[in-house]
Amino acid sequence: MAAERFSTFGEFWPHYLREHARPATRAVHVGGTWVALAVLLSGLLAGPWWLVLLAPVVGYGCAWVSHMLIERNRPATFTHPAWSLLGDLRLAWLAATGRLGPELRRNGL
Structure with a gap:
């Protein structure tokens, strides 16, 4: 499957969230980060x-273990390494500051 193309991190962010749709995946990512x-x-x-x-x-x-065992998809790191790292950091920060829930809802998750 061809990788999606994004021009900005803002375009990538909703994709990142969809690729981390399961709460357990997000929890492992946040803890690992x-x-x-x-x-x-x-x-x-x-x-x-x-x-x-x-x-x-x-x-x-x-992150990779959570994608293999929980989310069952391919980590974005392989196609968008810099934006994936930024996404991990943003996800961890939003979780730590209590703003992840509203961000998920805003993006349809």
Whole structure:
């Protein structure tokens, strides 16, 4: 299946949300994103240095497993890597600030 084309992150965002329609998928993504950020910051601020390399493995590992086992679709990382990362960060931030529900409803989910 050919990848959809997007000109802006704003166009990509509703697609990202549809690809993360199941609450369990979103929960694994959010948890993986926050853990990956904590690992990254730990590596940058206190070391050891290899934690910086471990951070994307943790974040993407959680995301990819959730797509395989829960959502049963292909991760957007493979076709839109930068926007997918931005989407993960936005999803985690909206969840942490209590604004994810309204955003999902606004996008028809």
